[in-house]
Amino acid sequence: MYAGRFEEALLALQPVIQDADDDADALYMAAVSARYLKRPDEAAALLKRIKAAAPEFGRAHQEEGHLLRDSGDAAGALAAYQRAVRANPALHAAWTEQAKLLDAQGRSGEAAQARAQADRLQRLPKELLAAWHHLYENRLLKAENLCRAWLQRHPKDVEGMRLLAEVGVRLGVLEDADFLLESAVAFEPDNVPARIDYIQVLRKRQKYEAALEQAKELYKRDPRNPTFVSQLAIQRMQTGDYEGALGLFNEVLAMVPNDPATLTSKGHALKTWGKHDEAVESYRAACRARPEHGDAWYGLANLKTYRFTDDEIDQMRRLEAGDDLGFQDRIYICFALGKAYEDREDYEASFRFYERGNDLKRLQTRYTAEQMDEELEAQRTVCTPELFSKQAGKGCPAPDPIFIVGLPRAGSTLLEQILASHSQVDGTLELPNILALSHRLRGRKRVSDKTRYPRILHELTADQLRELGEDYIENTRIHRKGAPFFTDKMPNNFRHIGLIKLILPNAKIIDARRHPMACCFSGFKQLFAEGQEFTYGLDEIGRYYRGYVELMRHWDEVLPGEILRVQYEDVVEDLEGQVRRILDFCGLEFEPQCVEFHKTEREVRTASSEQVRQPIYKEGVEQWRHYEPWLDPLKDALGPALDNYRD
Numbered sequence: 004m005y006a007g008r009f010e011e012a013l014l015a016l017q018p019v020i021q022d023a024d025d026d027a028d029a030l031y032m033a034a035v036s037a038r039y040l041k042r043p044d045e046a047a048a049l050l051k052r053i054k055a056a057a058p059e060f061g062r063a064h065q066e067e068g069h070l071l072r073d074s075g076d077a078a079g080a081l082a083a084y085q086r087a088v089r090a091n092p093a094l095h096a097a098w099t100e101q102a103k104l105l106d107a108q109g110r111s112g113e114a115a116q117a118r119a120q121a122d123r124l125q126r127l128p129k130e131l132l133a134a135w136h137h138l139y140e141n142r143l144l145k146a147e148n149l150c151r152a153w154l155q156r157h158p159k160d161v162e163g164m165r166l167l168a169e170v171g172v173r174l175g176v177l178e179d180a181d182f183l184l185e186s187a188v189a190f191e192p193d194n195v196p197a198r199i200d201y202i203q204v205l206r207k208r209q210k211y212e213a214a215l216e217q218a219k220e221l222y223k224r225d226p227r228n229p230t231f232v233s234q235l236a237i238q239r240m241q242t243g244d245y246e247g248a249l250g251l252f253n254e255v256l257a258m259v260p261n262d263p264a265t266l267t268s269k270g271h272a273l274k275t276w277g278k279h280d281e282a283v284e285s286y287r288a289a290c291r292a293r294p295e296h297g298d299a300w301y302g303l304a305n306l307k308t309y310r311f312t313d314d315e316i317d318q319m320r321r322l323e324a325g326d327d328l329g330f331q332d333r334i335y336i337c338f339a340l341g342k343a344y345e346d347r348e349d350y351e352a353s354f355r356f357y358e359r360g361n362d363l364k365r366l367q368t369r370y371t372a373e374q375m376d377e378e379l380e381a382q383r384t385v386c387t388p389e390l391f392s393k394q395a396g397k398g399c400p401a402p403d404p405i406f407i408v409g410l411p412r413a414g415s416t417l418l419e420q421i422l423a424s425h426s427q428v429d430g431t432l433e434l435p436n437i438l439a440l441s442h443r444l445r446g447r448k449r450v451s452d453k454t455r456y457p458r459i460l461h462e463l464t465a466d467q468l469r470e471l472g473e474d475y476i477e478n479t480r481i482h483r484k485g486a487p488f489f490t491d492k493m494p495n496n497f498r499h500i501g502l503i504k505l506i507l508p509n510a511k512i513i514d515a516r517r518h519p520m521a522c523c524f525s526g527f528k529q530l531f532a533e534g535q536e537f538t539y540g541l542d543e544i545g546r547y548y549r550g551y552v553e554l555m556r557h558w559d560e561v562l563p564g565e566i567l568r569v570q571y572e573d574v575v576e577d578l579e580g581q582v583r584r585i586l587d588f589c590g591l592e593f594e595p596q597c598v599e600f601h602k603t604e605r606e607v608r609t610a611s612s613e614q615v616r617q618p619i620y621k622e623g624v625e626q627w628r629h630y631e632p633w634l635d636p637l638k639d640a641l642g643p644a645l646d647n648y649r650d
Contacts, residue, residue, distance in 0.1 A: 009036035027057045058330040061091025093135035211241040245276040261292040297335025304342035311343040338530040350629040370536035372546045379550045385457045386501035397465040399472025402509040408497035409515040412525035414571035424603040429489040431482035472506035517571040524627040545640025
C-alpha cells in the first residue's frame with residue numbers, strides 16, 4: 004500500500020478478508036486499496052462490512068468520507084467525516100477535509116474549529132498520536148504501554164498525562180486518572196482540555212464539590228464561553244443546585260439557541276429535580292432542534308411515563324433505518340423505540356428494538372461473562388470463615404452506612420426511597436467508593452495476578468482495615484445532610500461484601516432481590532448511563548444473575564445473619580410489613596412516612612426516579628411475561644437460579 008502497489012496489496016489481503024468480518028484493519032486496508040484503484044463500489048462494500056462488525060471504527064467513516072467526496076457528494080462526505088471524528092478524534096485527515104467542506108459552504112467559524120483540531124493533532128508527537136489511535140480503537144494496553152514509555156522520557160508532558168488518564172478511565176482506575184489530571188492542571192493551569200478532563204474524572208468519582216471548583220475556574224476565564232458555562236451548569240446540577248444549573252443552561256441557550264445537547268442536559272436536570280412536564284418540553288425541543296440527537300429521544304423514553312406520538316415513532320423509525328445516524332445516537336433511538344412499542348403493547352416490535360440496541364451496545368463493551376465468573380469465584384474461594392475469624396474485631400466501628408446491594412432494576416431505588424424517608428437516614432447515591440477501593444487493592448498487576456484482590460484481604464493489618472473504613476466514612480460525608488445513618492445503593496457492591504464487613508463490621512447490608520426473569524429483562528431493556536455492561540445481552544445478564552445468587556448464598560454461609568434479603572415482590576404485596584422488617588434490621592424506629600415514601604421530596608438520579616415518586620403498583624411485577632416467547636436464551640443462562648433464586 005505505502006509503495007502504491009494497491010493491486011498486490013488487495014491480493015495479499017484476500018485470504019484474511021474472504022470470510023472474516025471481524026478484522027477491521029484488514030478490511031480497511033482493502034477498502035483504501037480499492038478506492039485508489041478507482042473501484043468505489045468494491046470499497047463501499049468493504050466499508051459496509053467494517054461498520055457492521057465495528058460501527059465505531061473511525062477510519063472506516065473517514066474512508067467513506069473520501070469516497071463520497073470523490074463522487075461529488077459534499078453533504079454526505081461532511082456527515083461521514085463528522086461521524087469519523089466522533090468515533091476517533093485523532094483522525095487528522097477527517098478534520099482537514101471537514102474544514103475544506105465547511106469553508107466551501109461558507110461556514111467559516113466551524114471550518115476554523117475543524118482546522119484548529121487538525122493543527123493540534125499535527126503538533127502531537129508521533130508516539131502520542133499512535134497511542135490516541137490505539138485508545139480510540141479499543142487497544143487499551145497498547146495505548147497504555149506507548150504512553151508510559153513516552154512519560155518516562157517526558158514526565159511533565161500534559162498531553163501524555165491526559166492520554167494515560169483516559170486509559171485509566173476506560174480501565175476503571177479512576178484514582179490514577181484523578182492524580183494524573185490534578186498534576187497536569189498544576190503543570191499547565193491554562194490548559195483548558197486538561198481542566199475539562201479533570202472535571203469529568205472528578206465527577207465520575209462523585210467528588211462534586213471539587214469538580215464545581217474546577218468548573219468555576221473555567222467560568223472565571225470567560226463567562227461568555229458556552230462550553231465553560233455549560234460545565235459550570237452540569238457541576239451545579241451534580242451538587243444539587245438545580246435552580247442555579249437551570250439558570251446557567253438558559254444562559255447557554257441564549258448564546259447558542261436551540262443547542263440540542265444543552266436542551267437535553269436541561270431536561271436531565273429537570274427530571275432529577277422532579278419537574279416532569281418541563282423536562283418533557285426540554286427533551287422535545289432538543290428533538291425538534293436536531294432530530295438525530297438520540298440522547299433526547301431516550302431522555303423522553305427514560306422518563307418511563309412519557310408516551311410517544313405516532314409521528315414521533317415514525318420519525319424515530321426513519322432515522323434508525325437511515326445510514327447517516329451516529330452509532331451512539333442509533334443505540335439511544337433503538338432503546339427509545341423499544342419503550343415506544345412496549346407502551347403500544349406491540350411486544351414483538353418492542354423486543355426487536357431492545358435486542359438491536361443491546362447488540363449495538365455490546366460492541367462497545369469489554370465485558371466477558373467468563374472474566375466475571377472468575378472474579379466471583381475468587382471471592383468465594385478467598386473470603387472464607389477463616390478470613391473473617393482471623394480479621395474479627397478490626398475495621399472502623401462506625402454503624403453509619405446501610406448498603407443496598409443486588410442487581411440494577413431489582414428495587415434498590417425503592418428501598419433507598421423508603422429508608423431516605425426516615426428522619427434518621429440520608430439517602431445518597433450509587434457511591435463508587437467501595438468499587439474504587441477494590442481497584443486500588445487489586446493494584447497495577449491485575450493482568451498477571453488476577454486474584455491479588457481479594458487475596459490481599461488476608462494480609463491487611465488491623466490499622467489498615469480501620470483506616471480503610473475511616474476513609475470510606477470521611478470520603479462519603481460530602482453526600483450526607485447530617486443524619487446519623489446513610490444509604491449507599493451501588494448494586495455491584497454485592498461482589499465486595501467481604502471487603503465491606505472487614506473495614507466496616509457494623510455496617511448494615513440489604514440484598515434487594517427480584518424474580519430473575521423480571522429483574523434481568525428489566526435490566527436488558529434499560530440503557531445505563533455507564534457501567535452495568537453485563538446487561539447488554541440475555542446470556543450475559545442471565546449468567547450474571549446466576550453468579551450473584553451463588554455468591555450471595557456464600558455470603559450468607561460465611562456471614563450468617565449479617566445480610567437482610569428483601570424480595571421486591573414481597574414489598575409489593577405487603578409494603579408496611581416489609582418496611583417494618585427493614586427498619587427493625589437497621590435498628591430504626593418505625594415512622595409512617597416510610598410507607599408513604601412517594602411523598603418524600605428528594606433528587607433521584609437513577610432510571611427509577613419517576614417510579615419512586617408514585618405509590619407502588621402491582622402491574623409491573625409480571626411485565627416480563629409479555630416478552631416470554633423471545634426469552635429462552637435468558638432462561639437457559641439462568642439455569643438453576645430460575646427456580647432457586649429465593650434460597
